[in-house]
Amino acid sequence: MGDPADLVALSGGHTVGRAHCGFFADRMRRQDDTFSRKLAVNCSLEPNRVQNLDVITPDAFDNAYYMALTNKQGVFTSDMALIKDRTTARIVRRFAQDKAAFFAQFAKSMAKLSQVPRSDRNVGEIRRSCFRTNGQSLVAAGAASA
Known part of the structure; x- marks a missing residue:
């Protein structure tokens, strides 16, 4: 599973994911941008609050997660790393523009993941x-x- 397209596609599972605020508090402290401030406000409302990882269409399995990444709206540091790296950023932009390409690669990458032998x-x-x-x-x- 050394193909960067697999990493980017499988990260797309975040399109329907949620995380407790404590899992990405470090991101809010390190970033000084509007999105990080919005996350901080959301997370300050109640201690056990969860945040949608896809901030555009959190209940749909689609490519909006990648659209958000192109606008620097990734919740996890690992999400933002996908758009900061030259190789993976190209894939993120392609998936943001082409939902069918994301779906096809996600299916292929999940199939590959299912074949990884157990240790x-x-x-x-x-x-x-x-x-x-x-x-x-x-x-x-x-x-x-x-």
Whole structure:
């Protein structure tokens, strides 16, 4: 999975993602721009608040996430890195302009990701919930049964 198009396409999953404000508080402190100030205001309203990662169409799986990135409206530092790097920025701009190109690459990249072999070592885990680790006992049990 060394193709930059895979990284950019799979990051497009953020088009329907949300994150608790604590996961990107460092971005708000490091950036002095209008978007970061909007994030800071949203996150100051209540401590457990979540932020849509796609600030244009948060409930639709589309290419608006990439449109937002071209306007420097990426929530995570990793999102913004996609538009700052010359190689990935070209892909971001293409996906922002061509939803079909994003959809095609996303499908291809997901298929490639599904073929990545699982490590034989006790490294990492396949989470049962994206929001938390499985816990040591489940990780050890998974490694023992592999």
